[in-house]
Amino acid sequence: MNVCFSRGQRLEESLEYQQFVANVEEEEAWINEKLNLVGSEDYGDTLAAVQGLLKKHEAFETDFTVHRDRVNDVCTNGEELIKKNNHHLDNISAKMSALRGKVSELERAAAQRKAKLDENSAFLQFNWKADVVESWIGEKENSLKTDDYGRDLSSVQTLLTKQETFDAGLQAFQQEGITNITALKDQLLAAKHVQSKAIEARHAALIKRWNQLLSNSSSRKTKLLEAQEHFRKVEDLFLTFAKKASAFNSWFENAEEDLTDPVRCNSLEEIRALREAHEAFRSSLSSAHADFNQLAELDQQIKSYQVVSNPYTWFTMEALEETWRNLQKIIKVSTSNIIHIILAAVISIHFLL
Secondary structure, eight states: OHHHHHHHHHHHHHHHHHHHHHHHHHHHHHHHHHHHHHTOOOOOSSHHHHHHHHHHHHHHHHHHHHHHHHHHHHHHHHHHHHHTTOTTHHHHHHHHHHHHHHHHHHHHHHHHHHHHHHHHHHHHHHHHHHHHHHHHHHHHHHHHOOOOOOSSHHHHHHHHHHHHHHHHHHHHHIIIIIHHHHHHHHHHHHTTOTTHHHHHHHHHHHHHHHHHHHHHHHHHHHHHHHHHHHHHHHHHHHHHHHHHHHHHHHHHHHHHHHHHSOOOOOSHHHHHHHHHHHHHHHHHHHHHHHHHHHHHHHHHHHHHTTOOOOTTOSOOHHHHHHHHHHHHHHHHHHHHHHHHHHHHHHHHHHHHO
């Protein structure tokens, strides 16, 4: 009777043991499968890929939590069997220890993979942000590749306004793009990222390109300011020439009218007045000639700038030179006429006397 009872008890203990072993093996099989998965060296070569792997790892962590609870249940069952002095207690204890060891191994492997995925994600995010910054810089570099510095004061001032807007954009990007990528670089280096050298080199190249862009922009602004000063001088010359040319032409028209008006002298007073008026006119010629020379000098200065025609006057130096030549002819004819008129008047007065 005791023998039968003892045999029955051992069979029951063996059955419980086999169920325990089956549960242990099921969890070990799951752990071994996951050890192979988390042991993968595929950490993603694109930002999208690594984000996909991180989501899978997150799902694994959730699943692992469930299986960790199952392992605890299996071990609790094993401890109960040991308390009940199951005759397989040595094997039960060994299998519990091995199973817990597997769980710890998977935890370490999972933590290591998560760290590498996070590290790779951070590196790829840095590269992506660096690509965005470089793309922006490249676009601005292209906009500076121009030899257009304006063709007159108005166009230069328009370009300067655009340049000021461009520089304001650079200042804004300095805060938004450059400062952020630099902060990310510093953060990764402080964390001793495995790709620290590559990150530092990429950032250094990017900053070098950024500084060159700032230099090119500053150079263009300087040239535009020089062009503005250049065209301001031209503008002043244009206005001065136009004002003096208009005054000179008015003087010429008045002189031409005075010199070509019919003149008669019927008395000595009229003869004297005519001579005085003519002498006064001849005296004014020196001032007019000085004005003419100033116009010629202004014209030479304007032409030295190689600019288009004066927008403020239709008078050209060539036209004024022709006017001056015509004036000399009119003066010659007028002087001759006045001499004849005076002689005729003198003779007429003499006979009257």
